[in-house]
Amino acid sequence: MGLRIQEGWTLLVIIITVNGTLAQETDEERSRELTAILSGADSQGPASVDLEIYAESLEREIESLPCTKHCSRFDPEWHHSMTAVKNHFLYLDLLDGNVTVENTLDNFRDLLRILVQKYTNHPEVNVDLIQTAGIVAIEEREDTGDAHVSPMDLFPEISASDNEAEEDQDPDGPATHASRAPRVIESESRVDYFREDNGLHLFHEEWHNINDERHPASRQQERFLYMHTILINRYKIERHTEGLPPVVNLDRSERQHEFNSYYRIDPVTDPNGRLVNFTSNQPTCQLTNQQRADLDSRERASIRALESPMEAFAREIQGNYHAGGHVHLSNTCGSGREEQSILWHTRTSARDPLFYRWHGEVDRYYKEYVGRRPAYTVNQLLPPNGVKIENFQLSAQCGGNNQVITYLERYQANHRVRLNHEDFTVTIRLSNRGDYRGRAIIRIFIGIQEFLNSVRWFVELDRFTIDVTGDPAQQISRRHDQFSSMQDVACKWPENLLLPKGNRFGMRFSLLAFINPVDGSVNEGMNSRIGNIYCGSQSRGVYDDRPHGFPLDRPWNGIDRLSVLNNNDDIFGSVSETIEIYHAGVQADPCNFANSQGNGRTVRSTDESTTTTTKKQSTEPSTAGKTTTNKVISTTGRKTTDAHTTKGSPGNTAHPKLPEPETLEEAEKYCASLARALFLDPFSSAIFTNGLTPVWTGKVRNTLGSRKVGGEDANFCILLSLLGLPGCSFNQMDDIVKVFCA
DSSP states (O other): OHHHHHHHHHHHHHHHHHHHHHHTTOHHHHHHHHHHHHHTOOOOSOOOHHHHHHHHHHHHHHHTSSOSSSOOTTSHHHHHHHHHHHHHHHHOOOBTTTBOOOOOHHHHHHHHHHHHHHHTTOSSSOHHHHHHHHHHHHHHOGGGTTOOOOGGGTOGGGGOOOOOOOTTOOTTSOOOOSOSSOSSOTTGGGGHHHHTOHHHHHHHHHHHHHGGGSBOGGGHHHHHHHHHHHHHHHHHHHHHHTTOOOOOOOOTTGGGSOEEOOOOOSTTTOTTOTTTTBOOBOSEEOOOHHHHHHHHHHHHHHHHGGGSOHHHHHHHIIIIIIHHHHHHHHHHHBOOSSSBOGGGSTTTGGGSHHHHHHHHHHHHHHHHHHHTSOOBOHHHHOOSTTEEEEEEEEEETTSOBSEEEEEEEEETTTTEEEEEEOOEEEEEEEEESSOOOEEEEEEEEEEEGGGTTTTTTOEEEEEEEEEEOOOSEEEEEEEGGGSGGGOOTTSOOOGGGSSOOOBTTOEEEEEEEEEEEOOTTOOTTSBTTBOOTTTOBSSOOOOOOSOTTTTTSSOBSSSOHHHHHTTOOTTTBOOEEEEEEEEEEEOSOHHHHHHHTTTOSEEOOTTOSSOEEOOOOOOOGGGTTOEEEEEEEOTTSOEEEEEEEETTSTTOOOOOOOOOOSSHHHHHHHHHHHHHHTTOOTTTGGGOOOTTSOOEEEEOEEOSSOSOOSHHHHHHHHHHHHTTOSOEEOOTTSOEEEESOO
16 A cells, blocks of 8 residues: 555656646747747857757858848748748758758757847848748747747837827827827828738738648638738728728829829837838839839739639739739838838838738739629528528627727827727527528628628628527627637737727718538638638638638629618528717727717617617807707618707707808817817817818708708718718809818
């Protein structure tokens, strides 16, 4: 008995020791150590003699690679060189025919230390190449576990946002402006909250780092086109929200002449020096004849590839036309001789408005390619037999159903602001009249309700598989942080930018959900490692073989798409739901904004299928007589009449005339009071800068629920116009209205 106790005790000690060793190597601690190594902060101790010899051999190979110090991330040589170094990090394989070392985690760490120390500030080799190869190898090596090194911890240019709130700003009041020293022209700065968001550039960098290593490998190139389509569509949504004109693609015609390229980098716009290795753009730019000819040739190659399989077409346009545009624009539009412009690198390029003009051109050919494919058939589109979406709802943290709040969140010790949103959950209720049991896949999209019928600029938020139980009713709920676009620690869309910004009075968007049958082996999106729709998945899985963007990317054959989108097809059910996104400005707690709105935010009936917003009335005296419109909803949920009420004076529908200030002081005072009264946020209020110069003069008609036109409706219509909201048209028969602060 004593012997058995002794053996048991010895075994117990061994288990504790092993577990203790493992506990010392947690993923978090391993991540910190590897980050320190790649940043050059960890240079502890000499390596073994064999590893020193191996490192010297690898250094000779690195210095002979085609991409060393001065090649762009968009050059083909970059990908070739980074992959070669990454593969040596993965396998520590044979070099020079006779140099071998054991492929252990310790040797991998020591090799990274040696190379980072050697090539930091090296005149011929860019340490960026070594660091990026190391990041990718850490994601792929089995002995690193779930350790992750964020590029944001290595490359300061990713954290270059300078979006600020005014220092005297009330923390819970509307902000005034988000960037006191814009890097771009004033109108473009209104979307700084999106284009300059640090998380967006971390996502873009990580996507380019790991896409080639993700599953399914057979769709790597398609992912490039689809991810960038989502990025471009989100930018277009934000521009539309801010009342900016559409993006003009840098197509062959636009490349023939000079174009705006302003992006300023100096100590004022970059006070922390995070973009110090990049140069400003010139105010305007014009490509040379040789560059235009080269891009035209690359474009013709993309056109020839339109009839190729998807991966071949996408590989051609990504590596040739797309990459060539980045290189030429960076070389020509930058104003420096040594430093490159931000278009040079994936970590910074999406800060530049030119990025979206160029990618809009690339995306045009992606749409052309998809448009040449056959329309979707009935069998491809139908939901599982007897299964339809009975109800579809968004529930937000602050108590809103189909209403959600975005706001400007303070971070970095309250010196910066970024767009964020309250937590929310999407719930889908299925009915099953056919006793269907099996696997199905659900896709969720969002877009501006105004464009529901055309599905223009709609973006995919989530895609996941479920088991349909066969019960008559089944409910699926997904928190926003469970969306498949949010799940991948190594590559995920920034959570704070998951939703578009919306506006102060509640901008209407449409959520769409589609359910389709899949084979029982498909497991896409069933856990966090299988099925990130933007970046591919970390683990091998079985994926739905429908194209990215299904079912909105092609025409439908045999089914009326408009009927389905407008919930008029009983087979599909309620696939669309209107939500309202309210923007609250700078907020410590978005629920404060929700509570301040009281019961005036939304008028709903019991059976209402859409929401109708009643705008919170201004306390400014000049707006006391403004008419508001409440939609009267019948018990069927259909709009039947428009009932007009007047704040402060029932029955009086006359609008006050807009003031016409006669001095600069009066104009500035009027504009400031109007901004406060309308709760304008920092990006909209950038328009109030023109003093007495009338920047908008026109003839206006209010088309929102009123039969009267002309001067008495002008005030209401101009308020809408200032906020970038739809609802006003222009007519030669209407009164002229002068606006001094538009």
